[in-house]
Amino acid sequence: MKNGILLFLILAAAFSLSSCGPAENEGGGQALPSEAPTEEATVAPTEVSLPEVEGPVEGADASNTQLVALGEILYQQYCASCHGAELEGQANWKARDENGYLPAPPHDETGHTWHHPDEQLFEITKIGTEAFVGMGYKSNMIGFEDQLDDTEIWAVLAYIKSQWSPRILKAQPK
């Protein structure tokens, strides 16, 4: 007898849950007046507006919060697909693939980005590793000079550096 009641309660609960769906949809359907959505659609931002950076930028200044904010957006847009959303790099990044290409290294403290001075990181990002190393070196690290201006490259590097500990920042060669 008890089981019967329990089953009834479960069925009743399930039924009232499932009946929520159509009711809500109906409500949503009714809340679509013909004029209102058009205005909303034109207001909706299609492009993310990038943070302003004041003053001339000459370097990857990780203490410049405007620069770091800009760099974070650009990093996620241009670099994260290979270097990872958390700067973690690709799996087995120290091993070349069957074609001799290295995977993307991490930009956090476990990688060797911090072994390079800012100027080198800037050059690598701007012209790509093939041009940077020369001598026919093959690399999947393309240059970003057609996509990012100098301020934007410094911004990305400032963001990367903002993720390093004070110890690593100090250890980076100047």
Ligand code: HEC
């Ligand atoms: C298509 C994948 C890809 C994208 C996108 C990419 N990288 Fe790379 N990156 C690589 C690879 C692969 C390497 C290693 C290249 C090598 O040594 O042959 C690398 C290496 C580097 C290095 C040298 C690191 C070191 O320790 O020597 C820097 C700096 C760098 N990338 C910065 C960037 C920045 C900044 C962006 C975004 C603006 C970016 N990368 C976007 C693939 C990529």
